[in-house]
Amino acid sequence: LATTLPFKVADLSLAEAGRHQLRLAENEMPGLMALRAEFGEAQPLAGARIAGSLHMTVQTAVLIETLVALGAQVRWASCNIFSTQDEAAAAVVVGPDGSAEEPAGVPVFAWKGESLEEYWWCTDRIFDWSAEAAAAGADWIGPNMILDDGGDATLLVHQGREFELAGAVPEAAADDSAEFRVVLETLRRSLELSSDRWTRIADELRGVTEETTTGVHRLYELHARGELRFPAINVNDSVTKSKFDNKYGIRHSLPDGLNRATDVLMGGKVAFVAGYGDVGKGAAEALRGQGARVIVSEIDPINALQAAMDGYQVARLESVVGDVDILVTGTGNKDVVRLEHLLALKHLAVVANVGHFDNEIDMAALEALPGAERIEIKPQVHEWRLPNGRSVLVLSEGRLMNLGNATGHPSFVMSNSFTNQVLAQIELFTRPEAYPTAVYVLPKHLDEKVARLHLDALGVELTELTPEQAAYIGVPVEGPYKVDHYRY
Ligand code: NAI
Secondary structure: OOOOOOOOOOHHHHHHHHHHHHHHHOOOOOHHHHHHHHHHOOOOOOEEEEEEEEEOHHHHHHHHHHHHHOOOEEEEEEOOOOOHHHHHHHHHHHOOOOOOOOOOOOEEOOOOOOOOHHHHHHHOOOOHHHHHHHHHOOOOOOOEEEOOOHHHHHHHHHHHHHHHHHHHOOOOOOOOOHHHHHHHHHHHHHHHOOOOOHHHHHOOOOOOOOOHHHHHHHHHHHHHHHOOOOEEEEEOOHHHHHHHHHHHHHHHHHHHHHHHHHHOOOOOEEEEOOOOOOHHHHHHHHHHHOOEEEEEEEHHHHHHHHHHHHEEEOOOOOHHHOOOOEEEEEOOOOOOOOOHHHHHOOEEEEEEEOOOOOOOHHHHHHHHHOOOEEEEOOEEEEEOOOOOOOEEEEHHHHHHHHHHHHOOOOHHHHHHHHHHHHHHHHHHHHHHHHHOOOOOOOOOOHHHHHHHHHHHOOOOOOOOOHHHHHHHHHOOOOOOOOOOOOOO
């Protein structure tokens, strides 16, 4: 792969189709459009150079163009090999005022169906600002902000810097996954070209804003080990993110993915949902809404009790696996569905994951199973014929199926998430002194602001406190209305 390309997407001629979708999405993303109106003139992100790694969908395109409208320079990759919508990627590269012949938008490195090698190459590209440096007549510039989803961009900087300090990339690492071997290879090539590239980038970064549960988990771990190199804002734990996108987003996009992939009727079937966190709650509700009989599994007694009180059977997968028609994982944990489960499922049961990484279902064990045969029904839908004579249908090779088999969450819910992202980018970029290296969440008044920006579009009439009522419950009339530990 050439490294001098200013962008790499599937097909720029898709830009017009993408632009139509962006236009419709803008109407469904009132939070982002309100930020453009509020901050467009002040340009709070002027000087920000954002390396973005987040599913390259239509909704992300509106996010990217909002960051640009607020003054930022941006480079972008997707955070999953299957999640790019090629028409959205093309539209972002061409930009609102460019053409396929003369693209005038943002450099994007993403297409649907990347190999792992291509995926990490794309992630590497968002850190290469040599084209921007040349345009500015500078020797070198790097990004000064990361916008991450799942933590892969953040991981590359931290690992790269660690190996530079050690002077070499180790032959093997504690994480022996196929994917991590590709990361090592990517960094090995990088180290051959420069011995201090990632160190310089880490020094220059003002911070990262992280989108999802799994990425946030990685950040807290890095910080606890004393290894976090720059401040981070945990966008996921804004209430208007995880309690909306993770739950209502999945409630919409999980059945969408199931329908586009297989079109099997959900009504009357036995569906199993592993994990009853925000994502699991949305998944279970959607499946029940379609008339499926839903069984939930949990390791946490609080969530297990919640699921039971919401009316679901709560069971271990091994206790009920022989009855399951549709199996969905959304735990953020690994090895949740193992080979013994896959072998015990009903013939042609559908197996799908909506947790961030592809290790929730032990695909490696399935791939290594002697006598198992993989038949492509269509892209991202595979029948695995098992040696016991039965088959299972695996969606998106065990990766996020709501993005691989469908187009991810709809615009309105992503407007909530991405309004938090933009506010978090503004916070970290404009007030670095307020954020010594640690992991933060946005203050509650901003969380409430995000929600407020989405009320009019839904015709919500909010009740106003009288000063007497406000004094009685001990909150300001204009909010914030809840203590920080309130759980909603
Ligand atoms: P969460 O922490 O709220 O919920 C996960 C639940 O899984 C927890 O209640 C935990 O107790 C449970 N769990 C852990 N190990 C388990 C096991 N072995 N068996 C059964 N239950 C188990 O996290 P959240 O926000 O629901 O996210 C879950 C995953 O989905 C994360 O990887 C997150 O990054 C991802 N995500 C995916 C989205 C998508 O569009 N597909 C959107 C948002 C998040």
